[in-house]
Amino acid sequence: DQQVKQNSPSLSVQEGRISILNCDYTNSMFDYFLWYKKYPAEGPTFLISISSIKDKNEDGRFTVFLNKSAKHLSLHIVPSQPGDSAVYFCAASAGSSNTGKLIFGQGTTLQVKP
Amino acid sequence: EPEVTQTPSHQVTQMGQEVILRCVPISNHLYFYWYRQILGQKVEFLVSFYNNEISEKSEIFDDQFSVERPDGSNFTLKIRSTKLEDSAMYFCASSDRGSDEQFFGPGTRLTVL
Numbered sequence: 733d734q735q736v737k738q739n740s741p742s743l744s745v746q747e748g749r750i751s752i753l754n755c756d757y758t759n760s761m762f763d764y765f766l767w768y769k770k771y772p773a774e775g776p777t778f779l780i781s782i783s784s785i786k787d788k789n790e791d792g793r794f795t796v797f798l799n800k801s802a803k804h805l806s807l808h809i810v811p812s813q814p815g816d817s818a819v820y821f822c823a824a825s826a827g828s829s830n831t832g833k834l835i836f837g838q839g840t841t842l843q844v845k846p
Numbered sequence: 847e848p849e850v851t852q853t854p855s856h857q858v859t860q861m862g863q864e865v866i867l868r869c870v871p872i873s874n875h876l877y878f879y880w881y882r883q884i885l886g887q888k889v890e891f892l893v894s895f896y897n898n899e900i901s902e903k904s905e906i907f908d909d910q911f912s913v914e915r916p917d918g919s920n921f922t923l924k925i926r927s928t929k930l931e932d933s934a935m936y937f938c939a940s941s942d943r944g945s946d947e948q949f950f951g952p953g954t955r956l957t958v959l
Contacts, residue, residue: 766947766948768950773952773953774952774953775850775852775937775939775950775951775952775953776889776937776950777950778947778948778949778950781947821888821889823889831877831894831896831901831902831944832877832879832894832941832943832944832946832948833879833891833894833902833904834879834881834889834891834948835891836881836888836889836890837888838887838888839888
């Protein structure tokens with residue numbers, strides 16, 4: 733069951749540069765998308781979300797872009813900081829179900845080098 | 847800042863034993879969830895709970911699993927007879943509405959020997 737895919741297991745960027753994390757989905761019923769950050773031995777921490785009625789949502793250094801026709805979303809972090817080094821998960825839900833069930837991608841490990 | 851808490855942080859049990867994992871969701875949240883992450887794999891949905899009943903469960907959530915909100919603050923996951931393949935990190939989450947972002951606890955690492 734690969735409804736949400738993050739095809740890059742890892743990404744390494746220099747401090748101050750842009751980090752771009754990608755996510756693809758297959759289920760057309762998904763209408764709400766979230767990004768979570770996870771440090772080792774901690775639970776996922778909510779970062780930013782986007783509804784399918786939008787194509788962009790921005791919160792400080794974090795911006796999420798949604799391309800519904802391509803079933804693709806991306807998370808941009810600008811500028812990247814060493815503290816951003818973590819595993820990033822993309823997640824999706826079908827709001828029509830209203831149960832809130834999230835389907836997660838496999839995660840991308842981001843390393844930001846000083 | 848309110849947060850979801852989970853106890854214990856690590857539980858070791860023998861195969862066939864019952865375990866209860868405990869969670870205290872954020873106090874004004876109405877929707878509660880359990881997820882698990884087997885080492886090296888993705889986070890998987892187990893069950894969602896609203897208004898004192900299960901609203902959705904996954905194929906993983908078979909008859910060996912049950913959830914309960916016994917006292918208005920705790921939310922528990924019980925595994926009746928643990929198997930080796932139940933070894934995983936179990937995350938509790940809560941949200942204000944079913945369509946909102948979910949806030950996760952730190953997880954309980956379950957090791958079944």
